[in-house]
Amino acid sequence: MPTPSKDHRPDALTLEVVELIGDVVARFYADYEEAAGEHALTGAQARLLSLLSLEPLPMRKLAQRLKCEPSNVTGIVDRLEARGLAERRPDPADRRVKLAAATDEGRRVARDLRNSLRFAREPLASLTPDQRRSLRDLLHQITQPPTP
Numbered sequence: 001m002p003t004p005s006k007d008h009r010p011d012a013l014t015l016e017v018v019e020l021i022g023d024v025v026a027r028f029y030a031d032y033e034e035a036a037g038e039h040a041l042t043g044a045q046a047r048l049l050s051l052l053s054l055e056p057l058p059m060r061k062l063a064q065r066l067k068c069e070p071s072n073v074t075g076i077v078d079r080l081e082a083r084g085l086a087e088r089r090p091d092p093a094d095r096r097v098k099l100a101a102a103t104d105e106g107r108r109v110a111r112d113l114r115n116s117l118r119f120a121r122e123p124l125a126s127l128t129p130d131q132r133r134s135l136r137d138l139l140h141q142i143t144q145p146p147t148p
Contacts, residue, residue, distance in 0.1 A: 028119050035116045039109055044068075046113055048076050049102060052086055053110035056101035073100075085109055 010018070029043070036046035044066070051057060051065055059077070063070040077100045080086035085106035091097040102110060124132060 028117075031117045031119045032113075034118075035113050038116065039113065041109075041113075042076075044072075045076055045080055046110075048073070048100075049080060049085055049106055050110045050113060052080075052100055052102040053107045056089065056099040058091065058097050058099055062100060080106065 032046060033043045036043050039046070041049070047066060048062060051062060057065075059070055059073050062077075063073045066073065077086055077088065081088065084103055087101055087103055088098045089101055091099050127135065
């Protein structure tokens with residue numbers, strides 16, 4: 001039985017896949033920033049609005065998902081609120097907690113942002129439906145937390 005190598009460096013194929021994932025992420029963020037700019041939003045505002053368009057969230061959870069300080073989230077929500085794209089409301093489960101939520105206009109803008117991403121229309125559109133399903137399934141597989 002071979003002994004495990006003490007060298008934990010990834011093989012060349014894995015490194016190539018990691019580089020390609022990095023390229024995909026960079027392209028996605030560049031397109032997202034451009035789409036956000038078309039709506040006079042920063043990238044952070046657009047990402048937060050996209051999260052809120054799915055469900056109202058407490059400020060702490062927003063900060064965790066965006067990987068930033070809660071005080072930064074407060075400022076972003078303030079700016080979205082001033083534009084009528086988000087609102088704060090009490091959490092029905094715990095009235096001490098404030099939820100941030102997208103307004104109807106905020107959900108519309110978030111939908112427009114998603115629809116305007118060139119990345120989704122161009123390279124992904126060139127894949128067949130079966131290829132897109134396979135890619136989706138592989139991405140789900142690698143992003144799921146390991147089971148104990």
